[in-house]
Amino acid sequence: MNASKGIARLKVVDTNVFVHYLLEGDRADEAERLLASHLDLAVTVGIIDEVEFVIIRRLAKERLGIRELSKLKEYIRKRGLDFAVNVLEKYTEMLYEFDIRVLNDYAEPRELLDVMKTYQLTPSDAIIALTCKYYDVDSIITFDEDFKMIPWLKVIP
Numbered sequence: 001m002n003a004s005k006g007i008a009r010l011k012v013v014d015t016n017v018f019v020h021y022l023l024e025g026d027r028a029d030e031a032e033r034l035l036a037s038h039l040d041l042a043v044t045v046g047i048i049d050e051v052e053f054v055i056i057r058r059l060a061k062e063r064l065g066i067r068e069l070s071k072l073k074e075y076i077r078k079r080g081l082d083f084a085v086n087v088l089e090k091y092t093e094m095l096y097e098f099d100i101r102v103l104n105d106y107a108e109p110r111e112l113l114d115v116m117k118t119y120q121l122t123p124s125d126a127i128i129a130l131t132c133k134y135y136d137v138d139s140i141i142t143f144d145e146d147f148k149m150i151p152w153l154k155v156i157p
Helices: 015-022 028-037 045-064 069-079 085-097 109-119 123-134 145-149
Strands: 011-013 041-044 101-103 139-141 154-156
Touching (some): 011 123, 015 085, 045 085, 109 123
Parallel strands (some): 139 154
């Protein structure tokens, strides 16, 4: 079922593109070029969650030396997110600056399991693939090779 005709031109931007750009990974320049050179960008709610979680985990490790999730949660409860808030705000502003559309995730449980098994994907990647299919999105901007196995998605670059 197609959720909305006319949005097939959208390109979903995967988590790793944002993470490379925001945390100055080895592909930061390429990520910036991809974001700046494409119109009609979208993310899923799950991608937003994943980007923010990766930012928090990485910065907690780098800036605070916290590796364990339980210790990170305790730190956040006691002291907040000051160690990561500048990067989180930068990410939020990017979504507006690049006029990135936010799509609600779509995943019917049986279909999700089938896609995970068929294409050997993690649950989060399978949800992204199914969300793209649901919205008739045929392109994803990602550095993740796993999406190349999805027949309804064109991988950029």
